[in-house]
Amino acid sequence: xxxxxxxxxxxxxxxxxxxxxxxxxxxxxxxxxxxxxxxxxxxxxxxxxxxxxxxxxxxxxxxxxxxxxxxxxxxxxxxxxxxxxxxxxxxxxxxxxxxxxxxxxxxxxxxxxxxxxxxxxxxxxxxxxxxxxxxxxxxxxxxxxxxxxxxxxxxxxxxxxxxxxxxxxxxxxxxxxxxxxxxxxxxxxxxxxxxxxxxxxxxxxxxxxxxxxxxxxxxxxxxxxxxxxxxxxxxxxxxxxxxxxxxxxxxxxxxxxxxxxxxxxxxxxxxxxxxxxxxxxxxxxxxxxxxxxxxxxxxxxxxxxxxxxxxxxxxxxxxxxxxxxxxxxxx
Ligand SMILES: Nc1ncnc2c1ncn2[C@@H]1O[C@H](COP(=O)(O)OP(=O)(O)OP(=O)(O)O)[C@@H](O)[C@H]1O
Numbered sequence: 001x002x003x004x005x006x007x008x009x010x011x012x013x014x015x016x017x018x019x020x021x022x023x024x025x026x027x028x029x030x031x032x033x034x035x036x037x038x039x040x041x042x043x044x045x046x047x048x049x050x051x052x053x054x055x056x057x058x059x060x061x062x063x064x065x066x067x068x069x070x071x072x073x074x075x076x077x078x079x080x081x082x083x084x085x086x087x088x089x090x091x092x093x094x095x096x097x098x099x100x101x102x103x104x105x106x107x108x109x110x111x112x113x114x115x116x117x118x119x120x121x122x123x124x125x126x127x128x129x130x131x132x133x134x135x136x137x138x139x140x141x142x143x144x145x146x147x148x149x150x151x152x153x154x155x156x157x158x159x160x161x162x163x164x165x166x167x168x169x170x171x172x173x174x175x176x177x178x179x180x181x182x183x184x185x186x187x188x189x190x191x192x193x194x195x196x197x198x199x200x201x202x203x204x205x206x207x208x209x210x211x212x213x214x215x216x217x218x219x220x221x222x223x224x225x226x227x228x229x230x231x232x233x234x235x236x237x238x239x240x241x242x243x244x245x246x247x248x249x250x251x252x253x254x255x256x257x258x259x260x261x262x263x264x265x266x267x268x269x270x271x272x273x274x275x276x277x278x279x280x281x282x283x284x285x286x287x288x289x290x291x292x293x294x295x296x297x298x299x300x301x302x303x304x305x306x307x308x309x310x311x312x313x314x315x316x317x318x319x320x321x322x323x324x325x326x327x328x329x330x331x
Pocket of ligand 1 (some may be wrong): 013015020021040041042043044045046047048049057058102210283
């Protein structure tokens with residue numbers, strides 16, 4: 001059974017300025033053991049998409065009427081958007097799904113030791129004894145590369161260095177053995193050496209436990225190293241998805257091409273940076289037609305500003321939502 005099937009996900013927020021469409025009819029699937037990178041500039045809807053799986057978006061939220069987030073929970077397909085009672089929400093919050101954040105302090109309560117938090121979570125989700133929970137917690141801290149794990153177990157998050165806290169957060173998120181880990185910019189705030197260690201750790205864990213990961217990042221380099229497939233979002237829309245190497249080598253959507261062109265060229269340090277030209281429009285004033293047409297170098301006047309392109313295959317497993325590619329396919 002497919003582990004996660006996001007269907008037609010639309011997320012709007014009622015704000016004082018009006019209705020913000022943060023995510024617009026996004027669909028994707030994830031199989032057990034698969035790592036999917038979710039990329040796009042700031043405000044493209046990556047976090048809102050991921051948080052929807054755990055119903056962690058708050059404040060005036062409205063999901064689309066046909067939106068579904070189908071998750072395999074213990075062999076039963078469950079629509080995560082339909083869960084209401086706290087007991088049922090626990091199935092996706094820390095049960096089948098765990099989330100790690102850029103800022104590990106967001107995961108830890110400041111006045112409770114790391115060990116007590118890990119134990120509490122394990123007892124809640126796994127119904128194990130306290131002694132067993134302690135043993136598992138120390139094991140996972142150790143697995144996450146924390147030396148002297150038994151001593152760290154009794155420490156508070158503020159007593160750990162940044163990199164160590166990140167590892168402790170990963171240990172805590174993984175100790176309940178979730179089927180799906182959502183990693184929201186987990187390495188952005190780290191220096192490159194620790195970043196590489198954290199990425200290695202996540203790869204090891206996927207290989208060992210076969211859990212699926214949604215890896216949210218701005219950094220296509222990190223995606224290239226970690227993910228099997230990649231999904232690119234722009235202003236709430238999914239614009240391209242496919243196997244990571246193929247998308248990086250032969251990006252189909254002009255936005256993905258722009259993101260790749262914007263990467264610094266390390267072999268030519270004097271070459272100027274080439275950011276995607278133009279600014280992202282406000283989500284309150286989303287352009288009609290293709291949301292990217294206001295910045296697109298391949299815009300077809302009268303078409304791209306009038307109709308919304310659907311995702312269509314450009315190669316097996318590789319799809320893109322762009323009228324310019326459709327024309328090429330037909331030619
Ligand atoms: N609670 C909320 N109320 C109103 N608008 C929100 C809320 N949460 C998110 N948004 C809006 O939804 C849009 C998508 O936000 P989201 O955080 O998913 O972007 P992102 O791609 O993850 O960006 P970043 O990389 O900066 O985290 C943004 O325009 C954001 O302002």
